[in-house]
Amino acid sequence: xxxxxxxxxxxxxxxxxxxxxxxxxxxxxxxAQSHVTVQTKFNYAWGLVKSPMSEHQVEGVxxxxxxxxxxxxxxxxxxxxxxxxxxxxxxxxxxxxxxALLLDKEPxxxxxxxxxxxxxxxxxxxxxxxxxxxxxxxxxxxxxxxxIIRRASRK
Numbered sequence: 001x002x003x004x005x006x007x008x009x010x011x012x013x014x015x016x017x018x019x020x021x022x023x024x025x026x027x028x029x030x031x032a033q034s035h036v037t038v039q040t041k042f043n044y045a046w047g048l049v050k051s052p053m054s055e056h057q058v059e060g061v062x063x064x065x066x067x068x069x070x071x072x073x074x075x076x077x078x079x080x081x082x083x084x085x086x087x088x089x090x091x092x093x094x095x096x097x098x099x100a101l102l103l104d105k106e107p108x109x110x111x112x113x114x115x116x117x118x119x120x121x122x123x124x125x126x127x128x129x130x131x132x133x134x135x136x137x138x139x140x141x142x143x144x145x146x147x148i149i150r151r152a153s154r155k
Contacts, residue, residue, distance in 0.1 A: 015047045020056075023047040038071055042078075049085040061085035076105055083115055092123050 015023075027044040030036040041063055048060025061082060068078040083099035086092070096119055102112045 014050050014052050020047045020051065038067060038074060042067055042074065046081055049081050049088070054089060057085050057089050061089070076102070079105075080109075080112060080115070083112070083119075087115065087119055087122070092119055095119050 023040075023044045024047075026040050027036065030040050045060045045063035045067065048056040049064070051057060051060070064078045064082050064085065068075050068082065079098050079102035083095045083097075083102065086095035086098060096116070099112055099116050099119065102109060103116065106112065
């Protein structure tokens with residue numbers, strides 16, 4: 001039996017422009033009629049979160065947070081996409097927080113387990129990049145200081 005978790009495919013896959021446009025038009029139509037159904041709002045938020053564009057992701061997370069606050073019966077299904085949206089925006093603490101809430105409710109949710117793994121890997125990678133940048137700055141500072149000391153000692 002494989003120990004591989006199913007990949008949190010939503011982390012990488014986007015809707016096409018036309019698919020997102022259908023969701024947007026439905027949302028705008030219902031907004032104009034002053035009655036947006038929770039499902040339409042969720043579908044549009046889901047599509048926005050999956051987008052590669054950060055402004056779409058921000059709007060998708062905002063809509064999901066509205067649903068999360070206003071519709072207690074829809075909270076569980078919002079958690080994964082809130083975690084995903086924050087992950088895609090680089091808000092790893094928030095992504096972990098929402099994903100942990102989902103895993104508390106559904107410890108065997110393989111998609112959430114996979115997303116947790118992606119979050120951990122990204123945090124680790126960015127930590128290494130941060131350490132490399134700090135190390136590079138320290139090395140350059142040391143070289144600059146050594147050069148200044150050398151020039152001062154020649155005078």
